[in-house]
Amino acid sequence: MYPPKFDYYRASSVDEALSLLQQHGANAKVLAGGHSLIPMMKMRLAQPGVLIDIGRIDELKGIRVEGDTLSIGPLTTHAAIAASEDVQRLATALSDAASVVGDLQVRNRGTIGGNLAHADPASDLPAAVLALGGEIEARGPAGSRTIAADDFFQGLFTTALDENEIITAIRVPTGQGTRVSAYVKFPHPASGYAVVGVAAVLDIAGNKVTTARVAANGAFECAKRLAGVEQALSGADATAEAAASAAEHATDGFSADDFMSDIFASADYRAHLLKVYTRRALQKALERA
Amino acid sequence: MQISLTVNGRPYTVDVEPRMLLVHLLRDVLDLTGTNVGCDTSQCGACTVIMDGEAVKSCTVLAVQADGSDILTIEGLAKDGELHPLQEAFWNNHGLQCGYCTPGMIMTAYHLLQVNPNPTEEEIRHGLEGNICRCTGYHNIVRAVQEAAQRM
Amino acid sequence: MAEKLFGSAIRRREDPALITGRAKYTDDLKLPNMAYAAILRSPHAHARITRIDTSKAKALDGVVAVFTAEDVEQSGVPGQIPVGWLLPNMKMPPRSLLAKDRVRYVGEAVAVVVAEDRYTAHDALELIEVDYEPLPAVADPAKAAQEGAPLVHENEPDNIAFDWEIGDKEATDQAFAQAAHTVSLELVNNRLIPNAVEPRAALADYDPINGKLTLWMTTQNPHIHRLLMSLASLGLPEHKIRVIAPEVGGGFGSKIHHYPDEAIVSWCAIQLGRPVKWQATRSETYMTDAHGRDHVTHAELAVDENGKIIGLRVHTYANMGAYYSTFAPAVPTYLYGTLLSGQYEIPNIHCRVQGIFTHTTPVDAYRGAGRPEATFVVERLVDAMARKLGMDPAEFRRRNFIPPDKFPYDTPVALQYDSGNYEGALNKALEAAGYEQLRKEQEEARKQGRYIGIGLSSYIEACGIAPSAVVGALGAQAGLWESAIVRVHPTGKVTVYSGSSAHGQGHKTTFAQLVSDMLGVPYDDIEIIQGDTDEVQYGWGTYGSRSAAVGGSAIAVSAQKVIEKGRKIAAHLLEAAEDDVAFEAGKYYVKGAPDKSLTIQEVALQAYLAHNLPPGIEPALEAVSFYDPANFTFPFGTHIAVVEVDPDSGEVKLLRYVAVDDCGKVINPMIVEGQIHGGIAQGVGQALYEGAVYDENGNLVTGTLLDYAVPKARFLPSFELDRTVTPCPHNPLGVKGVGEAGTIAASAAVVNAVVDALAPFGVEHIDMPVTPEKVWRAIQGAGK
Structure with a gap:
């Protein structure tokens, strides 16, 4: 309940935050909304010597439509994302996911940047960002770079982000033609985290699915694409039946060891749930077509 | 670290350790004990206060993060003796x-x-x-x- | 008696302080020079302590002191945590405030830090060095009962704390031998963590001049804590300890018990001569608040060829944890075995319970305490038998209920039920639920691949357990009467001192309602005082649904004594014979001459002036009573749960919950319904969500609210409540008690509903909590 001592710095710009990070190295942690980090510190599972508070850097806030890209500042809260009409319209799966993170109070403080950087396997946003083909813009001492969501999530609480980098933007392509998407989750009854959560993004032309991107969190050590489902759907009819049969491929390419297991849900139950929730995500997306 | 904030309409300037949680600032320093602590994992919501217009769990906010903010707690809800x-x-x-x-x-x-x-x-x-x-x-x-x- | 407020749903007088944040719970209190305590707890379920080094912790800036078991021993205090209920031949291992050589569960207190602030106290915990030599542990009671299991108490030959039985074994075996049909079930009654939203806390202040300790603490029964602190833990004389329950944030049993922590904090305050405060973190409460339930049971039911129950046979392993908590031995015995007759005429019952020590947190009373476990056994068996016989479960129950004309009814397990109309409550519940229509809907839904289930639970509760001589004979080291002083002041205002101790139940409202009616004094002229051992005469506190039936009755008896004394004084002043003076609505008057009258306020003033009292009458107008009931009370009812099971994911949705309860006469229906709502939520929690899990090494896997699911608002529907009223025949109010009813009924109703929903799959039982994975596996396993 009582975080250990640390030195606190409040950065007023990204440059200042980066130089503080340089200065304190591995001893430092970046604080955004704090809804991943502070709970860890209260349990003394994280004991950083230095906290660099980036929460007041205005350039990291806000949602903008830039051509065919939705650009979201990393300090944007889950509540703000869920309430954004642009996100609802252009990246519905992300809006769905943001609206079911934690609870009302958590959504008011938790941020998308903090959430993605923390890379909790059971968090909701990673699957949505991954399925939407998002990109994470990060800045470090060497400058800015863009990391595809496909490369970003690397394992349990592990991302492609370097220790001295900060996320500066999350970009999501809004797609051409008819793009529908959805995120559904099976929340853990205690924590509210996803036991399984599935995001589905479908491009539809005529009555056919031209491209499908489907990703899951909760099931694995980090968010992963469901290649079997995507292949099964590519060129398939945009119907509930086709979705149901594609969902049966949710576990294709994964082995039993790939699935998370805990006292609430074993690996094989999670594998089963993955199929069920993949079907629900696909059908929910199709209902929006 | 010195911070300033407004709680229930009253301005405060206080010196806090950076690690102090907002809920402990309210309870132990400002003696506003109406806000309670019920858990240590941000689940129970007993510590919820309104910070700059939004409900937040004050056990998951550092007091230094609340620097400059406007806080409303249960003690500030009734106005002029009228219950909300x-x-x-x-x-x-x-x-x-x-x-x-x-x-x-x-x-x-x-x-x-x-x-x-x-x-x-x-x-x-x-x-x-x-x-x-x-x-x-x-x-x-x-x-x-x-x-x-x-x-x- | 004029019943103006009795029966009225008036708003609670407790609430204005609570809804404005002005109420003061223990952790809200601050004293000058106050220090904060934090307690170091064992991370091992079983280990030998080979070394404790506190020097680094002591050296930390802001640390006032660090103490271990050795320091407590050297202080010469008794330093023990006693058990308050004794069973024949039970093992009696000692339990001390701090562990010395050996720890026996994760969370056992090992050392205490006192520091200038909370944060520093917790920093210092990390600097205490303890060398543990881990030893094998056992957490499961059935495994711990086996020969060769790791011993919890190394000086005992085995882990069997006690071996208790009730009923006639031979007759029961004979009934089974003659049965037309039998069913048997293996039942796990899952271990629960109480989760009062206010964690336990204590603030101890010692005055060395007077040698007096004042202890504010989260308690349901301050006098019991004072007694045990004095006798067993601190050795201070009882009159030199004042225990105060300030506002208390729920208990559900967990704040009955005498734990080491509050005693340690008190001992620190005495040692240091300054106030010391401690509040458990939620994770600490998970390791230390006494857990509930945790039974492994084999149960069988036998019927004759007419579907009449002829026998019930039960064997239970009851987990005690590593040590006896305060009333632990009573819970799986006299609060469980005696309830196994349920609402049914069962001529032969035998129940054997083995209490088992394990390397886990002690287990004790949690809302319902034994009675939910008994109801679960009986109601699951009844449903299983109905299914076996192809009978509707409501019809099978009806056939076997104790009929209304058989009360008082002696069960074969030692109780005498005072009153009841079980079929009345069942029928009302069925009607409220629209049972026949529901069955049709269930049938229709199944055709569409939807699985709706309807579950009944017809429960009996025994509350207000008494009289004291009887519970004493059963092993209680406590009386179970209750006390009340009703004091009418010279101005006619009234203060009531009650031995009950509310922690959310609204006694200040309910008790004032009943006193207002009896004395004819305005409600606002009545103050209720409780929860302070220096202000209130000895009382046993609030638990076991006893406060209205026993505490309320004590107040009624005192109020009646006040009325009678007032009558003597009034008769004298009115120059009438006592028998000719009537009392009504706060007024004494001469029968037949109502204008010759005195108000109770006028009589009170005269009683205090004492200028003109009848011979032999002492001044003042007050009365004390220590009310010892003639019997338990026996609330009952039928609850109906309607669920829908998602066969794809195994998720269970509680669609409806109908409850018909009979708790006798009702003082404040709003409060009574609130008690039932909360009780149902906890029973549903046990059925669907809650379960404390230990791994093989005795680690509590569900150690926080992130892992242990307490029901949230979205898990529950609105509840549909109704009631029948069968007044308790043996107390002055006709009330029975209601605090635990919902919890006792609900878990069986919900599990019966889930099993009913899955009947098409051939599923016959699922253990609680009925998690989605268990449902999914049951469907897979049963095969369609």
């Missing part, structure tokens, strides 16, 4: 028993009704997901929020 409609409705509907979760429950409901002035029962139940009550089974809490929504 939510307080009145919780009383009328027996929306509390032991009362420990109540300040947080009311503050969450306060935010909920600001963003959704006419919630359905289901929306109320989802909105209060981050607040645990062990006494009431939520039945009368839902009634209370419904009544408050009508009065507000």
Whole structure:
């Protein structure tokens, strides 16, 4: 309940935050909304010597439509994302996911940047960002770079982000033609985290699915694409039946060891749930077509 | 570190350790003990306060993060001796028993009704997901929020 | 008696302080020069302590002191945590405030830090060095009962704390031998963590001049804590300890018990001569608040060829944890075995319970305490038998209920039920639920691949357990009467001192309602005082649904004594014979001459002036009573749960919950319904969500609210409540008690509903909590 001592710095710009990070190295942690980090510190599972508070850097806030890209500042809260009409319209799966993170109070403080950087396997946003083909813009001492969501999530609480980098933007392509998407989750009854959560993004032309991107969190050590489902759907009819049969491929390419297991849900139950929730995500997306 | 903030309309400037949680600033330093601590994992919501217009769990906010902010706690809800409609409705509907979760429950409901002035029962139940009550089974809490929504 | 307020749903007088944040719970209190305590707890379920080094912790800036078991021993205090209920031949291992050589569960207190602030106290915990030599542990009671299991108490030959039985074994075996049909079930009654939203806390202040300790603490029964602190833990004389329950944020049993922590904090305050405060973190409460339930049971039911129950046979392993908590031995015995007749005429019952020590947190009374476990056994068996016989479960229950004309009814397990109309409550519940229509809907839904289930639970509760001589004979080291002083002041205002101790139940409202009616004094002229051992005469506190039936009755008896004394004084002043003076609505008057009258306020003033009292009458107008009931009370009812099971994911949704309860006469229906709501939520929690899990090494896997699911608002529907009223025949109010009813009924109703929903799959039982994975596996396993 009582975080250990640390030195606190409040950065007023990204440059200042980066130089503080340089200065304190591995001893430092970046604080955004704090809804991943502070709970860890209260349990003394994280004991950083230095906290660099980036929460007041205005350039990291806000949602903008830039051509065919939705650009979201990393300090944007889950509540703000869920309430954004642009996100609802252009990246519905992300809006769905943001609206079911934690609870009302958590959504008011938790941020998308903090959430993605923390890379909790059971968090909701990673699957949505991954399925939407998002990109994470990060800045470090060497400058800015863009990391595809496909490369970003690397394992349990592990991302492609370097220790001295900060996320500066999350970009999501809004797609051409008819793009529908959805995120559904099976929340853990205690924590509210996803036991399984599935995001589905479908491009539809005529009555056919031209491209499908489907990703899951909760099931694995980090968010992963469901290649079997995507292949099964590519060129398939945009119907509930086709979705149901594609969902049966949710576990294709994964082995039993790939699935998370805990006292609430074993690996094989999670594998089963993955199929069920993949079907629900696909059908929910199709209902929006 | 010195911080300044407004709580229930009153400005404060205090010196805090950076690690101090907002809830301990309110309770131990400012003696505003109406806001309670019920857990250590940000689940129970007993510590919920309104920070710059939004319901937050004050056990998961550092006091230094609240520097410059405007905080409303349960103590600041009644105005000029008049109970807030939510307080009145919780009383009328027996929306509390032991009362420990109540300040947080009311503050969450306060935010909920600001963003959704006419919630359905289901929306109320989802909105209060981050607040645990062990006494009431939520039945009368839902009634209370419904009544408050009508009065507000 | 004029019943103006009795029966009225008036708003609670407790609430204005609670809804404005002005109420003061223990952790809200601050004293000058106050220090904060934090307690170091064992991370091992079983280990030998080979070394404790506190020097680094002591050296930390802001640390006032660090103490271990050795320091407590050297202080010469008794330093023990006693058990308050004794069973024949039970093992009696000692339990001390701090562990010395050996720890026996994760969370056992090992050392205490006192520091200038909370944060520093917790920093210092990390600097205490303890060398543990881990030893094998056992957490499961059935495994711990086996020969060769790791011993919890190394000086005992085995882990069997006690071996208790009730009923006639031979007759029961004979009934089974003659049965037309039998069913048997293996039942796990899952271990629960109480989760009062206010964690336990204590603030101890010692005055060395007077040698007096004042202890504010989260308690349901301050006098019991004072007694045990004095006798067993601190050795201070009882009159030199004042225990105060400020506002208390729920208990559900967990704040009955005498734990080491509050005693340690008190001992620190005495040692240091300054106030010391402690509040458990939620994770600490998970490790230390006494857990509930945790039974492994084999149960069988036998019927004759007419579907009449002829026998019930039960064997239970009851987990005690590593040590006896305060009333632990009573819970799986006299609060469980005696309830196994349920609402049914069962001529032969035998129940054997083995209490088992394990390397886990002690287990004790949690809302319902034994009675939910008994109801679960009986109601699951009844449903299983109905299914076996192809009978509707409501019809099978009806056939076997104790009929209304058989009360008082002696069960074969030692109780005498005072009153009841079980079929009345069942029928009302069925009607409220629209049972026949529901069955049709269930049938229709199944055709569409939807699985709706309807579950009944017809429960009996025994509450207000008494009289004291009887519970004493059963092993209680406590009386179970209750006390009340009703004091009418010279101005006619009234203060009531009650030995009950509310922590959310609304006693100040309910008790004032009943006193107002009896004395004819305005409600606002009545103050209720409780929860302070220096202000209130000895009392046993609030638990076991006893406060209205026993505490309320004590107040009624005192109020009646006040009325009678007032009558003597009034008769004298009115120059009438006592028998000719009537009392009604706060007024004494001469029968037949109503204008010759005195108000109770006028009589009170005269009683205090004492200028003109009848011979032999002492001044003042007050009365004390220590009310010892003639019997338990026996609330009952039928609850009906309607669920829908998602066969794809295994998720269970509680669609409806109908409850018809009979708790006798009702003082404040709003409060009574609130009690039932909360009780149902906890029973549903046990059925669907809650379960404390230990791994093989005795680690509590569900150690926080992130892992242990307490029901949230969105898990529950609105409840549909109704009641029948069968007044308790043996107390002055006709009330029975209601605090635990919902919890006792609900878990069986919900599990019966889930099993009913899955009947098409051939599923016969699922253990609680009925998690989605268990449902999914049951469907897979049963095969369609």
